[in-house]
Amino acid sequence: MSALGTEAAKDALIVTLKTNAVSMALILVFGTPAAYWIATRTSRLRDAVVTLVELPLVLPPAVAGIGLLAAFGRLGLLGGTIEALGIDIAFTQIAVVLAVTFVASPFYVRTAVAAFEAIDPTLPAAARTLGAGPGRVFARVALPLAAGGLGAGAALAFARGIGEFGATIMFAGSLQGTTQTLSLAIYEQFDLDFDVALAISAVLVVISGAVLLSVKLLTRWRSGSTSPIPFAPTTPASS
């Protein structure tokens, strides 16, 4: 336990929580409407968007990191534009947030699409005939009915984000107090102080266990209470 008291562990915990909180907010705010859009379309554009969303899922994390560097790094595609605005992204906390968001978002979006698709299509249709416009249908019918699936997806994305390693170390580096997350700290402490590495690992085991448990509870709560609709799978289903 005392090993957790080291500066490195404390800093890593704070960096991890801070960056993951921002990432989760980004994923929820942009991922939810995107998932709803995907779930309610059948066009070819939809297939293109789905492929784009799922790309980070199959991309090796190191490649993702290189890709982010190539896009946002100082010499990258958008680097010049961003530098002109006086912002430097690579090797900052913004880079950690971007890497985590990039890698974790498919876990949320895929589950969310499945949850929205599991809604009986006559329910939104009924809402329309009762005078609700598309916005109200989303807020009052689709969101509450998909809530269990969205929660489960968010938990999975959070678990993936907490453990993110490859893309972060490539794109953000491992600077203690700035970009060094728990996973990166384990890697560094592995050489410096094995006890600290072990202690941080224990923390991650507890977090992962808690996340998995909450997914299970969310699943049971949804399917057991309000909805006769088959619950969206917690593992990403084909979409």
Add this chain to the structure above:
Amino acid sequence: MALRIDFSHPLRAYDARVELTVERGETVALVGPSGAGKTTTLRVVAGLMRPHRGVVTVDGTTWFDSAAGIDLPPEQRRVGYLFQEYALFPHLDVSQNVRFGAPRGAPVAELLERFRISALAGARVRELSGGERQRVALARALARRPETLLLDEPLSALDAHTKASVRSELHQLLRELGLPTILVTHDFEDAAALADRIGVLVDGCVVQEGTAADLVSRPLDAFVASLTGASLLHGTARANGSGLTEVVLDDGRTAWSTHTASGRVGLVIYPWEVTLGREVTDDSSMNHFAGVVTSIVPVGNRARVRVGDIVAEIAAVSLDRLGLREGDTIVTSFKATAARLVPLA
């Protein structure tokens, strides 16, 4: 407040072409096999489906007009749509469901009272019985103050026991509301009980339209005849000098009809025009067919007896008197006037 529909839309196997006017206070039933375009018609009216071409107007207000480029979204069309299985919101309680489409200041409490669901106001949808769900769905549809009512199989989700009472309640309600109403059903009996007019929809087209009595007495084709519950025998007709039509049935038997026809025909016999006897009786019936009783289904104080390919409906008392059992050989009799002939396609 008349509802006028005229649209065409390509469906999987054929084009749906429906033209229909429903007057204020009138209920028109659309009956037909599944996939004939019944629900499609309702969805077009509600704006849930955009037809290839056509017009939908309610009391002179245009909801859809492909030529003029008018297509009001569903939320701007005032329809009361009762979905098959009712489509109640499972995450809301009964009063929240009813309130969902109600404009500000709508008398929701009154509606709950009227549909006898006040006591269920806080109940979840999954706790309700079929009959209660139907009343909640009706209250919810009416809270919107619709200008037209669309009912998709409103009775099919109910068990036989509840169905009769719900049907008479619904009939009373339609009368009171006085809205142009389209009722979709595959059950001719429901259509006859609830609707002023019945349109028979087959492969996307209204093949016959009229009152229930019209369809029973003058079915235009074999499908309409079987829909109304008649037995249908196939055969070849030719005129006989005596003024009767002789029909040689496909299985070799011969039947006589007062209706005129020639060539391939369907011989239509209604169950209530068939009498049963142990022997061929010397009465005014011209047609007597012996056969084996394959099923006996009691319906209230009557019984439906199937003898080969003919169904007879007789009083339960007569059934007892004949001592009829499945497997017995019995003679079915019907008059030449009861043997209607329809052309076969």
